[in-house]
Amino acid sequence: MRLLVPDNSVLWTSSGLCLGRDLTYGTEIYTVDADDNLHLHPIMEEPDDPEEFRTCTMLTKAGTHTSIPVYRIGGGAGAPVIGQVNEEDIIEPVEDKHVRSFIAAQNEAAAGLAERAPLSAIGAYYLGRSGLKPNKEALYFASSSMESAARLAREMQDNLVPEFGGEVSIMQGIVRLGYGKQEARHITLYRSDRLYKLRCRINLREGKISSAVYAWGMGILYQFLRGLFESGLEYHLDAFTRGAGGERYAVLNVPWNSPTRNLLQSSCHLWKKYRLSMFKTKHQRSVGEVKVEPYSAGDSDWTVLEIKRHVARCHEIEVPDEHSVIIDNMIVRPVKLTEDILDEITSDWEDKQEQGQDLAVLRRKINSVAALDTIVKPIREAVHGKSGIHTVGIIKNVSKAIESSTRYGLTKYAFVILRDDTGEVKMKLWGELADNVAEGDILEISGAYTRNGILNNSMDGHAVVIDPDK
Incomplete structure (x- = not known):
């Protein structure tokens, strides 16, 4: 059966792990048969050049999984179709018995691989x-x-x-x-x-x-x-420390669609020393951030927090009929790729979540103003500066405003997520806007700064909700 594997997906192999982009003739990948037994299957032909297909990326607190929407995820007869999984659904990782078998095989092969x-x-x-x-x-x-x-x-x-x-x-x-x-x-x-x-x-x-x-x-x-x-x-990595007192912890800024994110999360799930977790609270959750935590058995949460529907490069390989494949530490059951299914998954998503205002066009429009002192940058570039940040994005996930006493007097702040076409960032929005912004508003900020990876507007700059049509 033909199987499509996304570029950044992680597979188990006889010699460790591999990304979809690493698949080549002779690579031995792990599959699971209809009786739930683990097998090694060699790739018998060199894969053709990758092509673009519709994919779904499901982001949970414990990990990230990307696959073709018509495939099923998980073992058993009731395994859901990936494209029909919703936020707040729970997806199950590969069973521990398969993890133990994989690690045992790796230990047995370790000496030969090391040579x-x-x-x-x-x-x-x-x-x-x-x-x-x-x-x-x-x-x-x-x-x-x-x-x-x-x-x-x-x-x-x-x-x-x-x-x-x-x-x-x-x-x-x-x-x-x-x-x-x-x-x-x-x-x-x-x-x-x-x-x-x-x-x-x-x-x-x-x-x-x-x-x-x-x-x-x-x-x-x-x-x-x-x-x-x-x-x-x-x-x-872009790493910073948050928390207070004995509750300090490291946070990493790793894009949700980065092979680094997928490989590190998948590896940590097998290593069982640390885990990279998304924040569950919406106004604290930027999809590009993960929290570094000690691993704790039984404390992994695979509730789907967000779903990204996007197009990704995929590699086609052959696997035995009635076999599932372990991808991103999940059991994925492929289906026969008929012409109708291929037509469906080669077209772009009509309901792409990143639609809305064309922020790239809006940035160019703002940058065309002659009196502009600073250049508006995409969020992914802007957050790498420490101060003097000028960017524009759509407000997402607004917290309740909180009163705070500062050296400038009594004020308020709210946590929001600011996103654009390149990424998103957690923001602490100070001042009157903390009470007056809503999800979907377009916010332009200048003179902003980052502290521990969190974007802050400043008294020396400005933060304003704008109408993109004016």
Whole structure:
């Protein structure tokens, strides 16, 4: 049977994980037969170039799943059609017995995979916790003190140099973090041509990650994740800290349709050390944000919070009849792709959720004003600035206004989600507008700033609801 696999979907394979875009002749993927038994199925032909099809992405607190809307999701006779799943429905992940079987098979194959892998587990660990210094062609690791930098240098001399060669050194310098932040720190540099080239192939912010990290056994992937979550988040992703007192937690800005998001969430579900969770409360929930939390058994919530209907590149492969496939840690049951079904899924969505005002046109219209002091940027670009932000978007999910005392006096604020055609951001809207905005309003803000990844309007700028037709 023909199966369509989206570009960014994650599949289980005999050698770890793979993305849809990685599928090639000889890849052995896991399928589930009609009796709920796990099988390995090799791809017998090189897939053709990908084509665009309708897809649905279901965003839950625990994970992200993308698939063709006519397929069914889950095991059993009552498995729902993906295109008929609604928000607040619960979708079930693959059963734990299959997870245990997959991990057991990975452990059995680990030694053989490690012999052929382009990267060792220890190398993956340091890739996960490192930044990149192109001007020195080196990996770098920032420390708060000279003592900790020296300790790390000795550790790397013992663990990395014997395998990868190169040299370790220490310097003082400025570390640039996400959202315009920078700090002076002690920096441990590691120059190794081999490891540097591998690190250059990883840019999680842009959805780029070398298959050397995830396609050569779960042991290598887990070590990369360990390094990433221990001390590498600020180098690899837009990460910031929220909360107060003992309730501090990390938040990552990762687009909902990024392969980085899907791979990290799927991997964490198998690793069971951390999880990347969406916020459930609507006015706190930006679909591009995930909260880093310790994994807790039985505490995963697969209630569908949002559904994105969109067109995605898909790869066609053959799987045995009556077999389902594990995609994004869900059992997906394909259907025969008749001409009628192909006609249906190759057309664009008529009810695309991102319709409404053409915000790209509106940005160009605002930017054409001669007296404009700053350029209106799309939300995805604007939120990477720290201050002086000028953007426009549609209000989504407004909280109740809350009174607050500031150095300027008594005021109010409300949390909203501001979205456009490029993404969305959580915003703390201050002043009179906190009581007067509604979902669907178009808001233009200038002179705004971000704090811990949250957009704020300022007294020095302006925030105004606009009529796009004027």
